[in-house]
Amino acid sequence: MASHSLPIAVIGAGPVGLAAAAHLIERGETPVIFEAGASVGANMRDWSHVRMFSPWEFTVDKATVRLLESHGWQMPPKDQLPTGGDMVDLYLQPFAALPEISRHLHLNARVTAVSRRHVDKMKDAGRENAPFVLHITYADGRESFFEARGVIDASGTWQHPNPMGANGLPAVGEKRYANRIAYGIPDVLGSEYERYANKRVMVVGSGHSALNALLALTELVAAHPQTQVLWAMRGDNLRRVYGGGTDDALPARGQLGTRMKKAVESGVVKIVSPFRIRELMETSAGLSVIGDTDTGARNVEVDEIIVATGARPQFEMLRELRLDLDPSLESTRQLAPMIDPNVHSCGTVPPHGEAELRQPEKDFYIVGMKSYGRAPTFLLATGYEQVRSVVAALTGDWESARDVQLCLPETGVCSSGVGESGSCCTTGNAQPGILALDNIPVNSINDQAIQSQSIQGQTFPVALDTNSQCCHDR
Template identity: 50%
Template sequence: MTLVDLMPPITSRPRLDALPVAIIGAGPIGLAAAAELHARDIPFTVLEAGPHVGAGIRSWGHVRLFSSWALLVDPAARELLDAAGWTAPNPARLPTGDQFVDDYLEPLAALPALAPHLRTGVEVLAVSREGMDRTRTTGRAAAPFVLRTRDVDGEVAELRARAVIDASGTIRTPNRLGSNGLDPLGAAGVADRIVPPLPDVLGRDRARFAGRRTLVVGAGHSAAHTLLALVDLAREEPGTSVTWAIRSSRAARLTSSDDDGLPARATIGQNVDRAVDVGEIGLLDRFEIVRLGASADGAVLVTGSRAGDLVTREFDLVVNATGFRPDLEMLREIRLELDDVVEAPKRLAPMIDPNVHTCGTVEPHGYAELAHPEPAFFLAGMKSYGRAPTFLAATGYEQVRSIAAWLAGDAAGAASVELTLPATGACSTDGSAGGCC
């Protein structure tokens, strides 16, 4: 039995055909899904929790992406933009997150094909089936999805849909600081000194870090961005110091290889290595945080195991750059089939295992690998990768193209998946670029 046999093309369901496809998230993958559905004349509604499209990317808008514009524009979206007279950015340039939103996502969302179907400031609280919790089976595929939402005024409502594409990403659910996946003991008492991933050290957050002792925890590219920004700040602001904590003996996934298919990513690794070598970054390797506390003057006491010995260090701020995980709470009434380790769709998980694959070695995949026991429900984009860090925007674009083809009953188009990715090197270990590294 093939993967296509496991999930035959969708057939007519009179009760559902008049309903839209609900797309959760108005980032690059959610808007690409909208463009793909528009191309196939399938009605859709895009629900975005943030106040504007690309809200998750805006949170790290100061960061420059690893991929050039050539890899960041969805083909169906480009057709719509070109028809409207869009001036495409230089394909060789690397945009920042803000530029990605300004020059691509916002013009795309403003097009007449998408704008009337986009609702911002609407958070999806839960997804279920009409009249059915997850335990009921009979007639399930013919029952509409129900999405419970809350808008900026606090009003709770429900939306019905024929299918759901959850492209909400993972930026709102960072991993915990503890190596056991939990908050370290005492974390609640110093919560005001723990900083979320990718602060704007040289911009809006400069005053918070200037003259402070900062510990950055994490071995991926979001950690690297913050470390290098802090090094620059330390050169300008006396009293600023930078320490880096990683669990292993070296940050193996922070590639600095000259063979990396995304050269900008290799440069980041090389610059971090150089800063460690010259002492601009203090390195705590083989370090696992056990407990956090506060000193008499309010600093954070970080106690951890280093090579088997307990040590305590004192810092003013701790940046959590340990990666992200999917928010599955809103999907408790949906029948998901997830890998036990990375929390990705079970058939996709072996293809994206970060112990085996980089973002450039992930095979093309589509609706069949992304399907769940819940008919017509899909995770797409960064959220589909669970805790795996090997995601590229181009991968998500092919995912939603295949899903849209399946929803349109185009079995051949859905099954034919093709993708050319930059080879070699390791991807961000934390999804720091919001699925656009």
């Protein structure tokens, strides 16, 4: 079979992966989607209890909506704030059920390796004309190869959380005591209620996922006063963590920080900071967390740990492909300067597309959360624009691929300057002062005051998924 007649493979059936499929269909291409989970949006199911800060209007992809509406789908009220579960049940699942998608969607199908037909990583001759070969492992143990003319990796990072060790490595004992550790955003007030009630719980991290868990635990304390909540952070800049309070240009963000500050000042949440964890050890009193402080080592006794320190990409399945990754962020080198959190502490990530995501391996692209590597500034709207541009390039429409745009509503918070307003419709040549996202939307924790259209560090109301932790690709 000629390579040009083959379909394009999409790895991951989250919002960004399915958006890629929608754009491919609109351009007359056949997408084949491989999802490791048992359903679309499998990763979002892990935080189905979390309510996003942005309404439906800003959490859906235009091409996906067009295909859904052609089958009679109606969007939920645009101003409502969906939970992760709502996104799957009311948006992704209906899309997956469409005949254009369902016949090309493979669930419980994990892509374990990607290469080229008859060509390994070292061989040059004929490489660009050889079709991609994906090795698929199914949940029932079956294996198969699948050939494609292009590959879009939207597999996300959710399944690869950062460990709690301050040096980026697992703390000594972290794997051994895994049954006492949860990563991401456990459903503290729901399915995990009994696990944490009346326990000593340490939350590690300072992003939205950590704040989400901490505020949920404060509600648990109200019902179960013996519950103890400890908050461990590597740094000690609480002003940055709390945000601007009543002076914050984003009221919901300010209210979130205000609630967190009150919880600390009231003694409900006790801070352990700076605390650089290096070892876990079981004792008669529970689990001893050993870390370094500015004045020496310290031990903290706990029963349970919630690690909310973000996630990182996994590249093992891509070892036979030629990638050019930034040595620090693990994004593409072209994208890294635009998203580096060491530089972009307040946001300023311009729109970007195919050109910034291009790899030495022709017709292979990493998109969505995984495209940002370890940077915590990803936005779902950005992912949608990425796949629009990438699909345009894969189908030969280079003019459209280069015309990168990110259109956002007039919110009054489009630029980095407080109080500035206007439209956030910008092109790839512009330098808008927008965004900085802790990768996970904050749970409303039943507090209507916090349910507004914002995300920590973001300068406009578009929600997603994860040190992030927030709306993931898969």
